[in-house]
Amino acid sequence: MTASAETIRISEIFGPTIQGEGMLIGQPTVFVRTGGCDYRCSWCDTLHAVDSAYRHDWTPMDAEAIWQEVRDLSGGMPLMVSLSGGNPAIQPLKSLIRRGKNDGYRFAIETQGSIARDWFADLDVLVLSPKPPSSGMETDWDVLADCLEAAGKAPRIALKFVIFDDADYAFAREASLRFPELPVYLQPGNHTPPPPEDDDARIDLDGIMDRMLWLVDKVTADYWFSATVLPQLHVLLWGNKRGV
Ligand SMILES: C[S@@+](CC[C@H](N)C(=O)[O-])C[C@H]1O[C@@H](n2cnc3c(N)ncnc32)[C@H](O)[C@@H]1O
Ligand SMILES: Nc1nc2[nH]cc(C(=O)O)c2c(=O)[nH]1
Ligand code: SF4
Numbered sequence: 001m002t003a004s005a006e007t008i009r010i011s012e013i014f015g016p017t018i019q020g021e022g023m024l025i026g027q028p029t030v031f032v033r034t035g036g037c038d039y040r041c042s043w044c045d046t047l048h049a050v051d052s053a054y055r056h057d058w059t060p061m062d063a064e065a066i067w068q069e070v071r072d073l074s075g076g077m078p079l080m081v082s083l084s085g086g087n088p089a090i091q092p093l094k095s096l097i098r099r100g101k102n103d104g105y106r107f108a109i110e111t112q113g114s115i116a117r118d119w120f121a122d123l124d125v126l127v128l129s130p131k132p133p134s135s136g137m138e139t140d141w142d143v144l145a146d147c148l149e150a151a152g153k154a155p156r157i158a159l160k161f162v163i164f165d166d167a168d169y170a171f172a173r174e175a176s177l178r179f180p181e182l183p184v185y186l187q188p189g190n191h192t193p194p195p196p197e198d199d200d201a202r203i204d205l206d207g208i209m210d211r212m213l214w215l216v217d218k219v220t221a222d223y224w225f226s227a228t229v230l231p232q233l234h235v236l237l238w239g240n241k242r243g244v
């Protein structure tokens with residue numbers, strides 16, 4: 001393979017911070033956010049890493065350069081590296097994961113499950129976040145199953161759903177029945193995501209908390225006791241701020 005084929009499009013690398021969502025919530029993490037996505041969710045909170053209008057902010061980097069930045073940020077102390085985006089599954093991340101694991105770091109990915117990669121098997125944690133009706137996107141369940149097959153038995157795997165309304169909740173419920181072996185995390189949607197050019201944009205935390213209360217009521221009323229309901233902790237702490 002040529003060197004250029006191994007170039008990874010990077011939107012931002014930041015941390016250490018804490019993982020704000022899902023099964024690793026609260027754990028110290030460095031984020032590697034890739035640029036580009038095959039989806040366009042109506043409420044995406046990371047458009048600066050999705051919309052090609054912002055591609056001038058994305059830097060092509062090879063695995064070694066990314067790795068040096070992660071090592072600098074973490075003082076060379078191994079921790080969890082979260083690969084997010086955009087859709088990180090678009091990028092050739094195998095050699096980055098191999099490099100980091102060599103130094104004792106662990107790797108998690110956040111992806112919508114629309115592209116399966118053989119290197120999912122090299123991850124420690126695979127978070128699949130199929131998109132509910134409010135996003136305007138459609139899930140190909142065969143591809144999601146391909147993602148699980150590619151990952152195999154090595155990574156811990158979880159489903160994570162963003163919930164805005166009853167239709168989203170019903171979608172999450174049905175999806176979790178398709179994959180009964182997977183733990184399920186539910187998070188209330190942020191209806192005030194930042195426009196890409198303004199990460200200081202106002203956020204309606206009261207509205208998000210009302211949605212979370214509604215979600216807790218739904219889950220308990222349905223006796224859905226295997227589900228875990230969590231806020232986006234970084235949103236509670238820092239609002240729409242980028243790079244935290
Ligand atoms: C920005 S995405 C990047 C990774 C991948 N494209 C995905 O969607 O899983 C990271 C996580 O943020 C969630 N997310 C995006 N916009 C959100 C919003 N407005 N409210 C709550 N969660 C959101 C996504 O569903 C996903 O779980
Ligand atoms: N602290 C923190 N936690 C996160 N969990 C998922 C994030 C993402 O944007 O993928 C994210 C993020 O951007 N920051
Ligand atoms: S799949 Fe993820 S990054 Fe892509 S548009 Fe949807 S929320 Fe944003």
Ligand SMILES: [Mg+2]
Nearest residue numbers: 045046084232
């Ligand atoms: Mg985010």
